Each structure stands twice: as structure tokens, then as C-alpha cells.
Amino acid sequence: xxxxxxxSDIRMKSGNLGKTxxxxxxxxIAVLGSWEFFWRAQGFLPSIEDDMSLWHLQRSKVSQxxxxxxxxxxxxxxxxxxxxxxxxxxIIPVNLSIDGNPPFPVLSDLANDPxxxxxxxxxxxxxxxxxxxxxxxxxxxxxxxxYTRTMLxxxxxxxxxxxxxxxxxxxxxxxxxxLEKQAEKGEWPRPPYAxxxxxxFREARFTRENIPRMLxxxxxxxxxAAENAILVSTREFHERIESVNADVHKIRxxxxxxxxxxxxxxxxxxDIEAATWPRDRYWDVFAKAxxxxxxHFEDVDVLRDFQCPDGSHLDxxxxxxxxxxxxKILPLTxxxxxxxxxxxxxxx
Amino acid sequence: MVFNSLTFFLFFxxxxxxxxxxxxxxxxxIGLVCFSYLFYAAWNPPFVLLLWIxxxxxxxxxxxxxxxxxxxxxxxxxxxxxxxxLGLLGFFKYGNFLLDNFISLLGWFNIAxxxxxxxxxxxxxxxxxxxxxxxYTIDIYRGRMxxxxxxxDFSLYVTFFPQLVAGPIVRAADFLPQCVHEKTASAxxxxxxxxxxxxxxxxxxxxxDTLLAPVADAVFTKTGQAGSVDAWIGTLAFSAQIFFDFAxxxxxxxxxxxxxxxxxxxNFRFPYGALGFSDFWQRWHIxxxxxxxxxxxxxxxxxxxxxxxTYINLVLTMLIGGIWHGASWRFLVWGGLHGIFLVVERFIKxxxxxxxxxxxxxxxxxxxxxxxxxIVMTWVFFRAQNFSEAFVILYQMFHFSGSGILDQVEMVxxxxxxxxxxxxxxxxxxxxxxxxxxxxxxxxxxxFLAAMLIILSLTPGDDRxxxxxxF
Numbered sequence: 042x043x044x045x046x047x048x049s050d051i052r053m054k055s056g057n058l059g060k061t062x063x064x065x066x067x068x069x070i071a072v073l074g075s076w077e078f079f080w081r082a083q084g085f086l087p088s089i090e091d092d093m094s095l096w097h098l099q100r101s102k103v104s105q106x107x108x109x110x111x112x113x114x115x116x117x118x119x120x121x122x123x124x125x126x127x128x129x130x131x132i133i134p135v136n137l138s139i140d141g142n143p144p145f146p147v148l149s150d151l152a153n154d155p156x157x158x159x160x161x162x163x164x165x166x167x168x169x170x171x172x173x174x175x176x177x178x179x180x181x182x183x184x185x186x187x188y189t190r191t192m193l194x195x196x197x198x199x200x201x202x203x204x205x206x207x208x209x210x211x212x213x214x215x216x217x218x219x220l221e222k223q224a225e226k227g228e229w230p231r232p233p234y235a236x237x238x239x240x241x242f243r244e245a246r247f248t249r250e251n252i253p254r255m256l257x258x259x260x261x262x263x264x265x266a267a268e269n270a271i272l273v274s275t276r277e278f279h280e281r282i283e284s285v286n287a288d289v290h291k292i293r294x295x296x297x298x299x300x301x302x303x304x305x306x307x308x309x310x311x312d313i314e315a316a317t318w319p320r321d322r323y324w325d326v327f328a329k330a331x332x333x334x335x336x337h338f339e340d341v342d343v344l345r346d347f348q349c350p351d352g353s354h355l356d357x358x359x360x361x362x363x364x365x366x367x368x369k370i371l372p373l374t375x376x377x378x379x380x381x382x383x384x385x386x387x388x389x
Numbered sequence: 390m391v392f393n394s395l396t397f398f399l400f401f402x403x404x405x406x407x408x409x410x411x412x413x414x415x416x417x418x419i420g421l422v423c424f425s426y427l428f429y430a431a432w433n434p435p436f437v438l439l440l441w442i443x444x445x446x447x448x449x450x451x452x453x454x455x456x457x458x459x460x461x462x463x464x465x466x467x468x469x470x471x472x473x474x475l476g477l478l479g480f481f482k483y484g485n486f487l488l489d490n491f492i493s494l495l496g497w498f499n500i501a502x503x504x505x506x507x508x509x510x511x512x513x514x515x516x517x518x519x520x521x522x523x524x525y526t527i528d529i530y531r532g533r534m535x536x537x538x539x540x541x542d543f544s545l546y547v548t549f550f551p552q553l554v555a556g557p558i559v560r561a562a563d564f565l566p567q568c569v570h571e572k573t574a575s576a577x578x579x580x581x582x583x584x585x586x587x588x589x590x591x592x593x594x595x596x597x598d599t600l601l602a603p604v605a606d607a608v609f610t611k612t613g614q615a616g617s618v619d620a621w622i623g624t625l626a627f628s629a630q631i632f633f634d635f636a637x638x639x640x641x642x643x644x645x646x647x648x649x650x651x652x653x654x655x656n657f658r659f660p661y662g663a664l665g666f667s668d669f670w671q672r673w674h675i676x677x678x679x680x681x682x683x684x685x686x687x688x689x690x691x692x693x694x695x696x697x698x699t700y701i702n703l704v705l706t707m708l709i710g711g712i713w714h715g716a717s718w719r720f721l722v723w724g725g726l727h728g729i730f731l732v733v734e735r736f737i738k739x740x741x742x743x744x745x746x747x748x749x750x751x752x753x754x755x756x757x758x759x760x761x762x763x764i765v766m767t768w769v770f771f772r773a774q775n776f777s778e779a780f781v782i783l784y785q786m787f788h789f790s791g792s793g794i795l796d797q798v799e800m801v802x803x804x805x806x807x808x809x810x811x812x813x814x815x816x817x818x819x820x821x822x823x824x825x826x827x828x829x830x831x832x833x834x835x836x837f838l839a840a841m842l843i844i845l846s847l848t849p850g851d852d853r854x855x856x857x858x859x860f
Contacts, residue, residue, distance in 0.1 A: 057831050058580035064835030069842045076847075090849065193396045193431045200395035213849045218599060225798075 077210050080230075084249070085209045088236040091140065091243075093183050094198040099241055100187050101195055102135050105156050109134040112144045112151070113164025116304035119235055119245045120355040121162065125364035134162075136241040142180040143169035145285065148299070150184045152288035158295040162371075165301045165335075167318035170281060170327055173271045202239055235354075244357040247350035255351050260309055263352075267317040282330045289333045300371065301331060305338040305345075305363070310352030334372060341370060390431040392586070392641040393594050400428065401645065408649060414571040418541050421549070421649070428550035429513070436512040439477060444547045446473045447522045448540060451529045455536035463530055470526040474519040482516065484509050486716030514554030516713055520680055522547050525561040527684055534562050542568035551645040555638045557656040557676035564651075572650030584826070584838060585644030591841040592637030595848050600806060601630035604799045609772050611794055612781045618792035620785035622800050625807040627772045628765045632661065632810065635674070658821075661764070662814030664756045665738075666730040669764060672818075681710050699735070704728035714771075719779065723770040730763060757815050 089095065103110060109132050111117050118138040126132045137147050144163050151157050174181070205211045213219060214230055223230055235245035247255070273281065289299045303324060306314055318324075320337075328335040338344040343366040350356055355363055390397050404424050408417060430437050450470035457463045479487075488504065495502045525546070528534045537543050546564045574582065608615050608623025615623065639656035646653045656676050663669035670678040686706040692699040704725065711724015766783065773779035792800070817825065826834060 058577055058584065060831050061834045061838060062580055062583065064831065065838035065842065068835065068839035069846070072839070072843050073846060191390070191431050192434070193390060193394075196399075197394050197396040200399060204395070210847060211849075215847070216849045217844065217847055221798075 073210060077208060080209045080212075080215060083230075083232070085212065085215070085230075085232045086236065087206050087209050088212045088214075088233050089202060089205045089239060090213045091237045091241065093179075093186060094194060094201065095237075095239075095241060096137065096139065096183050097187050097190055098195055098198045099135050099137055100150075103137075103151065103154065103157050103159075105158065107135055107157060107159045108132045109159055110151060110157075110161050111136045111138050111164075112147045112161055113138045113302075113304070114142055114144070114166065114169075115140040115243075116166070116306075116354060117162070117164035117302070118241065119243045120164075120304045120360050120363055121242075121367070122357070122360040122364040123240055123242050125361055125368065129365065129368055133240075138164065138241070139180045139183065141175070142178065143174060144180070145169070145174075145281070145288075146178070146180040146184045148285065148288050150187075152291040155295070157292070158297040160297060161292065161299040163299055163301050164304050165324075165327065166303070167314070167320075167323035167327075168266070168270065170278060170323055171270070171272050171318060173273055206239070245350075245354055245360070247356050250350075252350055256309070259352050260313065263310060263313045263317075267313070270317075278326075279330070282327055286330070286332050289331065298372075299333040301328075301333055301335045302367075303335075303337040303339075305347040305349060305355065306353045307347065307349045308352050310349070336367075336370070341366075343369070390428050392638065392645070393590055396431075400424070401648075405648065408573075415541060417571070418545050418568060422541065422544045425545070425548035425550040425553060429548065429553055432513045432554075433510065439481075439512055439515065440518065440548055442477065443474060443519060443522045444544050446470055447526050447547070448543050450526045451536040451543075454526060454529045467526055467530045471523060474523045478515055478519050481509055481512055483712075483716045517556050517558055518547060518553060520677070520713075521558045521560075524558075524680065524684065528561060537561070537565050539568065549646070549651070551642040551649075551651075552653055555635070555642070556674070557639055557642065557654050558680055559653060559676065563654065567651055574648050574650040578647050578650060581823075582644040582647030585640050585647065587644075587838060587841050587845070589637040589640030589642075589644060590845055592633040592640065595841075595844050596806065597630045597633035597637060599848055600802055601626045601633065604795060604803050605630050605772065607794055607799075609774070609778065609782070612773070612778045612785075614793045615782065615785050616790040616792045616794075617785050617788050618800065619794045620782045622792075622795055622803045624765055624769055624772070624782060624786070626803045628661075628768045629803070629806050629810050631768065631771070632657070659814035659817045661761050661811050662757055662816070662818035663760050664753055664818075665734045665760055666727060666763075667734060669760060670727075670731075677710065677713070681706050681713075685709060696735075696739075700732045703731045703735070707731065719770045719773065719776065722776075723767055726767045726770070730767075754815065757818075758811070761811050 109126065111121055111134055115138070118136060118140065121134075123134050123136065126134050137151075138144075139147065144165065148161060148163055151161055209215065212233075214233060220230065232249070234247055234250050235243040237243050292299055320339075324337060328337070336344075338347070344363065347355060347359055347363055349359070390400060404421075407420050407424070410417075412420075426437050426440065429440060447470050450466045453466045454463050454470075457466065485506065488506070492502050492504070525534075525537075525543075529536055537546075542565055543561075545568060546559070546561055549559075549564070552559060605623055605627035608619050609627070636657040643653045643655070654676055656674060658672040658675065660669055660673035663672050686702055689702040689705060690698055691702060705728070707724045707728030708721055709724070711720045711722070711727070714720045714723070766786070769779050769782050770776075773782060829837075
């Protein structure tokens with residue numbers, strides 16, 4: 042053996058390594074067990090991290106048999122309840138929404154996927170039409186990385202889900218880094234109000250939240266977003282709609298379809314949105330120019346008066362009701378007349 | 390498949406279970422080869438073909454070199470082996486780089502050339518396994534070893550998964566004899582291998598990825614906003630990150646191999662405590678630097694032909710060492726800088742004598758600190774995306790303009806880690822990690838092992854690849 046090898050068994054002195062491992066594992070079990078017990082006592086339940094791997098897992102479920110895909114941002118992620126689709130239509134939707142990001146990269150990705158011929162329910166906010174893409178454009182990044190992931194990625198995320206669903210201490214909000222940042226702000230960690238499910242639906246429960254504070258924070262965010270918005274030119278705005286139309290055309294050519302939906306907002310947030318992104322200047326122009334069906338919650342009696350506790354997101358009960366009402370008015374056929382959203386009785 | 394993934398954890402358990410089955414040693418070795426292909430195929434299955442080409446060509450070339458009596462034939466087979474290995478490396482790693490530079494060169498003569506750009510993907514670890522595989526045929530050609538009889542053993546040597554994609558680069562003479570008799574890891578090897586695996590993962594996942602990488606990324610992606618403090622802290626962060634990342638991988642590789650009863654060479658020996666650059670290269674990426682020394686520097690003449698020739702050989706070796714890392718002029722500059730530092734050090738040593746505690750100027754501490762700071766500066770070319778970014782960072786380092794990117798917590802964290810790293814390496818430079826661990830009381834050792842396991846359990850995963858995978 043060359044002289045630089047220092048890890049050979051011959052050179053290793055006896056070091057009671059077995060005892061070291063036994064003591065270490067006892068300490069690990071004691072510390073992690075106490076940590077787990079402590080946070081569970083604080084009301085935390087195991088929760089899943091909404092990251093790129095989980096999105097990739099969902100994206101990999103899109104196939105020739107996929108009937109419905111949700112695309113958009115957090116509003117559709119919290120606002121359309123997949124269980125209602127399953128119960129009322131026997132359909133298990135794939136949720137590809139990405140929090141805080143425009144839907145266009147994902148819509149284009151589906152349009153370019155020759156295997157996909159289902160229906161896309163795409164949540165559109167006027168700001169996504171009018172603004173330049175955000176600096177942190179996760180949607181583009183996640184789509185791009187989907188095609189360079191390794192063949193074992195899905196196994197890895199499934200194993201990770203097993204652990205995340207079993208242990209509170211794997212919740213990212215309780216990682217040492219996050220705890221340190223919260224401590225700097227003098228805040229105590231709180232259980233997530235909208236924990237993630239493996240199918241990427243987030244069940245929002247605002248009962249334990251300080252709603253006035255949450256609302257104030259969201260108003261501040263909306264105002265800042267409006268002030269800092271970098272708008273695209275009128276030409277770019279129309280080019281964007283043309284690009285969306287091209288994607289719709291591709292999906293329709295394969296027998297699929299797209300429905301654009303404006304998810305509800307309420308109270309002050311709705312007022313701010315109406316003032317910042319006037320409907321006649323953005324949504325109506327889009328709805329007129331786009332070749333797919335559009336649904337604005339304000340235009341439908343049964344969708345109009347939903348209350349969002351934080352102004353822009355439905356809670357889980359609201360999501361159930363909203364999805365139920367939406368399913369009543371969603372078209373039952375695709376562009377080519379083939380059924381998409383069959384009733385359960387149609388499937389049997 | 391990466392060590393810091395749950396898939397690897399599952400894979401490794403399956404390998405260990407298979408390894409304990411009551412089957413023949415040959416079956417176990419074939420199993421290890423198959424598992425190694427699976428490990429590699431996890432990135433890009435078609436690239437397993439490259440492994441097969443390297444294995445078959447070098448296996449055959451080695452046998453033919455050994456069997457041939459004539460010098461001409463022996464040389465012919467060696468050249469064939471080198472052409473195939475370097476050809477693969479050249480095509481996949483340097484193809485686009487050579488094409489770009491050829492186009493630029495023509496551009497200087499006002500010749501517009503717009504060829505179709507081939508869409509070449511770099512196979513993971515190609516630089517590692519081609520160098521490893523080539524060393525076998527070169528050693529046979531030089532008469533340092535016989536060709537190996539067992540093809541299974543040789544396949545395992547080329548593909549052994551713990552060190553396949555990022556080293557250590559193992560010599561055939563060190564690995565193949567380990568394949569002769571059945572390897573069953575002893576309890577001590579298992580415990581020590583596990584300890585090393587945990588240590589390596591802790592270095593990578595927590596120190597490199599969680600503490601340091603965000604700081605280095607913040608500075609090197611916003612070089613225009615960086616002040617002097619940012620430039621120094623960002624570069625210190627990257628210097629520590631690349632050590633913990635790469636040494637972490639090597640430590641994991643050594644640990645995993647040890648759990649299977651195989652011994653791999655150390656790749657790092659407290660490099661930031663080095664007393665000068667020649668000392669540094671005996672401590673940093675040892676398996677590459679010793680490869681370059683044995684198969685490049687010494688054949689070029691080493692230090693046998695006078696000072697000038699020695700200086701040229703040093704710079705040439707380091708330039709090739711630099712470009713080995715990546716197809717970019719930045720790596721060439723990085724290697725060139727190290728070559729120049731080696732030359733200057735050799736000159737100084739010739740003039741003022743070696744470093745010693747009696748030497749009033751170059752005391753060990755001053756020399757180690759100076760070496761460390763110069764090495765830190767060379768990393769700028771390694772990390773920056775282009776020369777303009779590199780020069781901005783270097784300019785800012787000596788421009789004294791405060792901080793515009795990093796907050797206090799980040800600065801303190803990086804300074805603490807860097808100071809700790811330098812201090813630890815300086816103190817440990819004449820000792821081994823094993824000495825340190827075995828000399829520590831069981832309770833304290835268990836506490837550190839438990840702390841690493843707990844922190845790893847609580848740290849969210851990151852999809853950040855090992856830095857050296859790109860090489």
C-alpha cells in the first residue's frame with residue numbers, strides 16, 4: 042500500500058468504534074425523539090415541502106391518460122380541491138401550480154408534450170399578463186430541470202415523502218437555518234396554515250392564524266408588488282396572448298383543451314387588484330383575444346361571493362365549495378367533442 | 390446517484406445485503422460491477438457504454454502490451470489505449486471548447502466560420518475514470534505491473550462505484566490485488582467506514598451546502614455589487630466550500646469502500662495547513678497530483694535537467710492539471726498560477742532554505758497563512774463564471790470598499806468556518822484523522838458522531854451536486 046493510505050484497517054488502532062456507534066445512536070434517538078415530541082406538543086403535524094422534486098414527481102404523472110391538470114400559482118393550489126374532482130367526476134387531477142409564479146412556462150411545457158391530451162385548468166392573474174416574469178422564475182427553472190433529472194429522481198422523492206409524512210422534525214420550517222432566522226426576528230415557529238399534501242394540494246386552515254395581521258401583511262405585499270411592477274409594453278402584452286393562443290392550439294390539436302380561470306379574491310385585496318389591474322384593461326382584453334374558454338369568478342353567480350380569509354386564498358372548506366360549483370359549469374367536452382370531465386356514472 | 394440522497398441510502402443497503410449473501414467471491418465481484426453500472430446509469434444510462442469502451446480497450450491493450458516483446462508493438466498498443474481514452478475525454482469534455490477557440494482564432498484573421506455546434510453532454514466523472522484506466526496500461530508498459538488475468542477484477546477496478554465519478558483516482562496496483570481474496574468488511578471496518586460516511590456527508594450537506602455555498606453564490610452571482618469585504622468573504626466561503634464538498638465526497642467514498650472491505654487512498658491531508666505550494670499539492674487531491682507527478686511531471690524530466698527545465702515542467706504539469714478540471718481558460722489560468730507559485734517557491738527555497746521554526750521570516754505559521762491566502766485568491770478563477778467577474782472580485786479584494794451583499798451573520802459564519810478550517814489544518818498537518826479519532830475518548834467521539842447525525846437529520850436536503858462531478 043502506498044504511504045498516503047491512512048484509512049487501512051492495518052493502521053487503525055482499536056478505538057471502541059462499536060461503543061461509539063451505540064452511544065451515538067442512543068443520543069440521536071433521545072434528542073430527535075424529544076425534538077419530535079416537543080414540536081408535536083406545539084401543534085405541528087408532519088408536513089411536506091413544496092419543492093422542485095415534488096413538482097417533478099407530479100409532472101411525471103402527466104401521461105396520455107391524464108384528464109385534468111391544474112396550472113397557475115398558489116390561488117389554484119389552495120383553491121381547487123382535487124378530492125371533489127375525484128368524488129364528483131372520478132378524475133384525479135395533476136397539480137402543477139407553482140406558488141408565486143406565472144403559469145406560462147408550465148402551459149407551454151404541456152403544449153409541447155406529445156403525450157398530453159387532457160384538459161388544463163389554468164389560473165390567470167392579470168399581473169402575470171402585464172408584468173415581466175419575476176426574477177426568481179421558478180416555473181421556467183423547474184420545467185427546464187424536469188428534462189435533465191436523473192431516472193432515480195422519482196424514487197428519491199418518494200422515499201423523502203415517506204420520511205416527511207412520518208416525522209415533524211423533517212418539516213423545513215423547523216430546520217436549524219429557518220429556526221435561526223425566526224429567532225433573529227423574535228418569532229416563535231408556528232404550524233403551517235396550509236400544509237402540503239403529496240398531490241400538492243394545500244389544505245388551508247386559517248382558524249389558528251391572526252387574520253388581521255395576515256391580511257395587513259398581504260395588503261402590504263400587494264401594494265409593494267403593484268408599486269414595483271415592471272410592466273411589459275402593449276406589444277409584448279399582445280405577444281404574450283398570441284403565445285398562449287399558440288399553446289392552446291397545440292393542446293387542442295391533440296384533442297385536449299384549456300380553460301383559463303380567474304380565481305376569487307375578496308375584501309380589500311379585491312379592491313386593490315381592481316384598482317391596480319383594471320379588468321377592462323387586462324382580463325377582458327385577454328378573454329376576448331384568447332381562443333380558449335375563460336371563467337372570471339365575478340361573472341358567475343355561484344362563484345362570485347366566496348370569501349378568502351387572507352383576501353386572496355380560499356380555505357379548505359371554501360375550496361371544496363368553489364370546486365363543486367366550478368364543476369357544475371365546466372364544459373364536459375374537449376375541443377374535439379370527446380368527454381373530459383365525465384360524470385362518475387359515465388365512467389362505469 | 391449521489392451519496393447525499395435517500396436513493397443511495399437504499400441502494401447501499403441493498404449492496405450490503407447482497408455482499409453478505411453466501412455466494413462465491415466471483416459472483417460478489419460481478420454483482421459489485423453490476424451495481425456500479427447501475428450507480429453510473431442513474432445519471433445517463435447510455436454513458437455506461439463509455440465505461441465499457443474504456444474497460445475493454447484498456448483490458449485488451451494491457452494484455453497485448455504485456456504479451457508483446459518488441460518495443461514498437463508495446464508502444465503501438467499503449468498509444469492505442471491513450472488515443473481511445475484521451476479521444477473520449479477530448480470529444481466529450483473539450484470538443485466545444487476547442488471548436489469555440491478555433492472559431493475565435495479564425496475570427497482574428499477575419500474568417501467567419503459558423504459550424505453546426507454539436508450538442509455534447511459531459512459524462513459524469515469521465516476525467517476520473519479515464520485517468521484511472523490509463524494508469525493501468527501505462528504501468529504495464531513501464532514494466533511496473535503485469536497485466537491482470539481476471540476481467541471481472543479489472544471491470545471492478547474501472548467501475549467501482551464508491552470512487553467512480555469523483556475519485557479518489559486509484560492505481561491498478563493498489564486496487565487489483567485487493568480483488569484476489571474474498572473481502573468481508575470486519576466490524577471495525579464497518580464502524581469506521583460508517584463513521585467516515587457520516588463525516589463526509591456532514592462536510593458536504595451541512596458545512597459546504599448549508600453554511601458556505603449560499604454565501605459564495607451570493608457574491609459570485611452579483612460581482613458587480615460586491616465590496617471588498619464581500620469579495621474576501623465570498624472567496625473564503627468558496628475556498629472552504631470546495632474543500633468540504635470535495636473532501637466530503639472523498640471521505641464518503643473511502644467510507645463506503647471500507648464497508649465493503651476495500652481500502653482506497655486518502656485524497657486530502659489537511660491541505661490548508663500546507664507549508665508552501667509543493668506541500669499543498671501533496672495534501673490536496675492527492676490521487677490526481679500524484680497521478681500528474683508520476684505520469685506527466687517525471688516523464689517530462691521532473692527536476693533532473695536543471696532549474697529552467699524543472700520550472701517549465703512544473704508550469705506545464707500544473708497547466709494540464711488546470712485544464713483537467715474543465716474546458717475553460719479560467720482553469721488554465723488557475724493551473725498556471727499554481728505552476729508559477731511552485732516555481733517561485735522552489736526559487737525561494739533554493740535561496741533562503743526550507744521553512745523551519747528557526748527561519749525568522751518563513752516560520753511555519755506565517756508560511757502556512759501566506760500559502761492559504763494565496764490559494765484562496767487562486768480559487769477566484771475557479772469559481773467565477775468568466776474572467777471579467779474574476780477580475781472584479783480580485784480588484785475588489787484590494788479596493789477597500791466595504792460590503793454591499795452579505796449580512797453580519799453570513800460574514801461571521803464564513804470567518805469562523807475559515808479560521809477554524811485553517812487552524813485545524815495547521816495543527817493537524819502532521820497527524821491523521823484516524824489518530825485524532827482514536828485518540829479521543831469514546832464519550833466525546835460519540836457526542837460528535839451523534840451531533841453530525843442529528844444535524845444531518847434536521848437539515849433539509851439540497852439538490853446541489855458535488856462540485857467535482859462537473860469534472
